[in-house]
Structures are given as structure tokens and as C-alpha cells.
Amino acid sequence: MRDLAREFAHQGHELTVLLPSYDTLNYWELEDRDGVRILRLSAPKTKDVGYVRRTIGEWLMPYWMARNLRKSPLAQSKWDGVIWYSPSIFHGPLVRRLKRESGCKSYLIIRDIFPEWALDLGLMRKGPAYHFFKVIARGQYDAADVIGVQSEGNLSYFEYWTRGAMGRQLEILQNWLSPPANAKCSLDISSTSLAGRKILVYAGNMGVAQGLDVIVALADRMRNRRDVGFLFVGRGSETARLEQMSRDLALDNILFQPEIDPDEIPSLYEQCAIGIVALDARHKSHNIPGKFLTYMQNGLPALAVVNAGNDLASLISKEGVGRACETRDLDQLECLCSDLIAEMNGDLAMRGRCKSLFLNRFSAEHAVRQITSALAT
Structure with missing residues (x-):
């Protein structure tokens, strides 16, 4: 607003x-x-x-x-x-x-x-x-x-x-979204335990409506990939439980950080490779979250886990700006995530498509x- x-x-x-x-x-x-x-x-x-x-x-x-x-x-x-x-x-x-x-x-x-x-x-x-x-x-x-x-x-x-x-x-x-102010980010990923990895970032509210358990489970599946890390930035009613879930699984490829000033977001995303969108599978309405826009604005392809039939899944596929999973099947989600990382390595135009989508729509x-x-x- x-x-x-x-x-x-x-x-x-x-x-x-x-x-x-x-x-x-x-x-x-x-x-x-x-x-x-x-x-x-x-x-x-x-x-x-x-x-x-x-x-x-x-x-x-x-x-x-x-x-x-x-x-x-x-x-x-x-x-x-x-x-x-x-x-x-x-x-x-x-x-x-x-x-x-x-x-x-x-x-x-x-x-x-x-x-x-x-x-x-x-x-x-x-x-x-x-x-x-x-x-x-x-x-x-x-x-x-x-x-x-x-x-x-x-x-x-x-x-x-x-x-x-x-x-x-x-x-x-x-x-x-309007063009953001680009303030220096207070979080330097190169000085954290995720240094040197391709970062999948989730920035925003961590509540019931997001259903983020599946992303922690994905991090568990990909724990042996030393080139990939998961970063959660924000707060919400589920934050403490998700952190405990990560500790119980002894994950060293995931990091939780408190929310930052919105003007620091572009600087944060410059340090990341992929933006995560998550919506609880029980949703029946359609939702294109604001965080998806911030990813597109900053040229970050999206890995989205959404309810079946959500318009966001077809948008991501049509525009070639990431991968969308309409189930909670971890085999499928892990495959889509790996495919997206591999595609990013060879498709240098993907970041440009993300920014163009934002500007046009x-x-x-x-x-x-x-x-x-x-x-x-």
C-alpha cells in the first residue's frame, strides 16, 4: 500500500x-x-x-x-x-x-x-x-x-x-510493487554457514497459510548437496516450530534469520539464486503472493509449492521463470528443484525473463x- x-x-x-x-x-x-x-x-x-x-x-x-x-x-x-x-x-x-x-x-x-x-x-x-x-x-x-x-x-x-x-x-x-530503495543488506550470507552455496531464499511471513514444512523437508532431502542452501528471513506464528524441526533433523544447509527492512531486500536477493513461494495445499482460492513479485522484480526465478490448479503455477510455466509443484510429493519437488538449478546454470536469459514479467504485469x-x-x- x-x-x-x-x-x-x-x-x-x-x-x-x-x-x-x-x-x-x-x-x-x-x-x-x-x-x-x-x-x-x-x-x-x-x-x-x-x-x-x-x-x-x-x-x-x-x-x-x-x-x-x-x-x-x-x-x-x-x-x-x-x-x-x-x-x-x-x-x-x-x-x-x-x-x-x-x-x-x-x-x-x-x-x-x-x-x-x-x-x-x-x-x-x-x-x-x-x-x-x-x-x-x-x-x-x-x-x-x-x-x-x-x-x-x-x-x-x-x-x-x-x-x-x-x-x-x-x-x-x-x-x-514500485522500484525499491536499494539499501545495503544487514545480512551477509558469505559470513554465515551457507557461504559458497546457491541460496534458495524465503523472505516473508512464516505462518499457517504458507505450509513451509515441505520446504524444510526438501532441505532434508537435499542435505548431501553441498552446493545448495536454504535461507528463511522473516517472522510468523510458525517460525519457532520450523526452526525446531530443522534442529531435530540436524540440518546444516538451512538458516533462519529475523526480518529485515524492506529496503534491504534487493541487496539480500543479489546474494541468492532462487526465491521460494509456498502456499498451504488446502487453499482453494488463487493467490499470487507479493513475495513472488519481489523475486521477479529482482530477477530471481521462483520455486513454488502451491495448491493444485493455482494460477501461479501456469504463470510460472508459461513465462519460463521457475518451477511450480502443485503437490506435496517430495520426489517431484526435489526433481523440480534440481532441474531449476541445472537450468539456471545454462540459461543466462532466465533472470531477464523474470524482470521483464514484472515490468510488463x-x-x-x-x-x-x-x-x-x-x-x-
């Missing part, structure tokens, strides 16, 4: 970002950054708390934000359009209020279809909690005039929504033009 906001400003739009913040000292705080006006509105805490408290906090969030917006210097502002991002699924009431007061259209950017993905992963059953979240999500969808999903495979889920009212527009809005410039065009029609 930072990249999108910067690009809106770069293209000459006057953008205001409304953010919930639990640690503001006042009802609101106003600042300007990178040509963007940012209004932080006091709201309940929703991070690093239990699920029940988080749910209550997110449900109250849009109402608190609307109340505190009325107390801010922007209380009487009129907007030409409202753009918001899901997750969270709870912004519907605030969006409806902004639309009503300004008489404008709204654009919803969908990146996770919740609670569907939680149901797929077995984190939730079709009980009261599921139906509660379903009602909230549908209320959010009904607040939108345009919905942008990130993959063709997700269009069918919203077909019912397009029939719900005249003028609704459903389209594919590819994920995006995943730029923030293209995303801003598509959103503004949809709001103007």
Missing part, C-alpha cells in the same frame, strides 16, 4: 490515507510523507492480541475511525473516490459513510478471500464464527462499486456480487492507472 500511495502522488493525484492506530495520543494525528497526506485515527488494538479481542477490535474499528474523523481537520473533506484493501474485511461501514457524504464511487482491492481461506485450511468450521465473518465480508463487498481481484481464478467467486446491483464492475487487478504505475480509470467511468 505504501508503493501504491507513492505512485498515486507521483501521477499527480491528491491522496489522503486513513489509518487505524491504537497508540495515537489524540483522537487523530495528521502528517505528510512522500507527497501523501496521512491521517491516523485512534482505533482499538488489533495486533498481538487474542482472536476474540482482535475480532471485537476490528468490528469496532470503522466506527471509531468515523467518529474520530469527524473530530479531525478533514471532517468536511469531500473525496473523488474511495479505495480500500482487504484484508481487513471490516472497513465496509466507514467506506459507506465516506461514499454517502461525498457522492463518489469506491474500489475494493481483494487480496485474501476471508473467511474462505481459513475454512479451506481447517482453521475454522462452518459454525457461528464463520457465518459472522461471512456476513461482514459480504457487507464489505456490497460497499464497493468496483472489485479488483488478483487472479483470473478468483473471478468466479464474485459472480454473484456482479448480479446484485446495476453497474458493479469486477476485474483483475494484478499485484504491484506488476508495476504500481499500471495499477494506479487501472484504479483511476475504473473510478472515473
Whole structure:
């Protein structure tokens, strides 16, 4: 969202970002950054708390934000359009209020279809909690005039929504990134236990939705290849368990490191050979993760382990930018990984294909033009 906001400003739009913040000292705080006006509105805490408290906090969030917006210097502002991002699924009431007061259209950017993905992963059953979240999500969808999903495979889920009212527009809005700042990476792989190896890197959240056990198991399979190493950079609910799994297997070809500043990512990837994408096999929706974009942007081919039928697998195959495994079969995954390493050694154009794919499909410039065009029609 930072990249999108910067690009809106770069293209000459006057953008205001409304953010919930639990640690503001006042009802609101106003600042300007990178040509963007940012209004932080006091709201309940929703991070690093239990699920029940988080749910209550997110449900109250849009109402608190609307109340505190009325107390801010922007209380009487009129907007030409409202753009918001899901997750969270709870912004519907605030969006409806902004639309009503300004008489404008709204654009919803969908990146996770919740609670569907939680149901797929077995984190939730079709009980009261599921139906509660379903009602909230549908209320959010009904607040939108345009919905942008990130993959063709997700269009069918919203077909019912397009029939719900005249003028609704459903389209594919590819994920995006802006050119990164290239700060020197604080992690020097040449000074670690993986020095001298071809590095397969995973940088990002290590949670239930990623299903990273299979990558640790792959590292176990490839422990005798002294030319290959696996690097995990980031944090998440599964990090400690994955580290323990690595220790139990006595793996010396795998290294875990804490998250780094996003501006250090290009410098990190310069030290690596392949980027890892992992999605839990129980996913049924389609997802092109942001980390895949960062790999492409920096010329790293991808080794992807995804749910069967995921659009990402066909994209990787069609564009020749890596290998994708749609099962959890370790024999197949090990074979694909070895094939990719061998191909990289002989195909010097692969890194160029990765960068070209990013520039042609995943730029923030293209995303801003598509959103503004949809709001103007």
C-alpha cells in the first residue's frame, strides 16, 4: 500500500490515507510523507492480541475511525473516490459513510478471500464464527462499486456480487510493487554457514497459510548437496516450530534469520539464486503472493509449492521463470528443484525473463492507472 500511495502522488493525484492506530495520543494525528497526506485515527488494538479481542477490535474499528474523523481537520473533506484493501474485511461501514457524504464511487482491492481461506485450511468450521465473518465480508463487498481481484481464478467467486446491483464492475487487478530503495543488506550470507552455496531464499511471513514444512523437508532431502542452501528471513506464528524441526533433523544447509527492512531486500536477493513461494495445499482460492513479485522484480526465478490448479503455477510455466509443484510429493519437488538449478546454470536469459514479467504485469504505475480509470467511468 505504501508503493501504491507513492505512485498515486507521483501521477499527480491528491491522496489522503486513513489509518487505524491504537497508540495515537489524540483522537487523530495528521502528517505528510512522500507527497501523501496521512491521517491516523485512534482505533482499538488489533495486533498481538487474542482472536476474540482482535475480532471485537476490528468490528469496532470503522466506527471509531468515523467518529474520530469527524473530530479531525478533514471532517468536511469531500473525496473523488474511495479505495480500500482487504484484508481487513471490516472497513465496509466507514467506506459507506465516506461514499454517502461525498457522492463518489469506491474500489475494493481483494487480496485474501476471508473467511474462505481459513475454512479451506481447517482453521475454522462452518459454525457461528464463520457465518459472522461471512456476513461482514459480504457487507464489505456490497460497499464497493468496483472489485479488483488478483487472479483470473478468483473471478468466479464474485459472480454473484456482479448480479446484485446495476453497474458493479469486477476485474483483475494484478499485484504491484514500485522500484525499491536499494539499501545495503544487514545480512551477509558469505559470513554465515551457507557461504559458497546457491541460496534458495524465503523472505516473508512464516505462518499457517504458507505450509513451509515441505520446504524444510526438501532441505532434508537435499542435505548431501553441498552446493545448495536454504535461507528463511522473516517472522510468523510458525517460525519457532520450523526452526525446531530443522534442529531435530540436524540440518546444516538451512538458516533462519529475523526480518529485515524492506529496503534491504534487493541487496539480500543479489546474494541468492532462487526465491521460494509456498502456499498451504488446502487453499482453494488463487493467490499470487507479493513475495513472488519481489523475486521477479529482482530477477530471481521462483520455486513454488502451491495448491493444485493455482494460477501461479501456469504463470510460472508459461513465462519460463521457475518451477511450480502443485503437490506435496517430495520426489517431484526435489526433481523440480534440481532441474531449476541445472537450468539456471545454462540459461543466462532466465533472470531477464523474470524482470521483464514484472515490468510488463506488476508495476504500481499500471495499477494506479487501472484504479483511476475504473473510478472515473
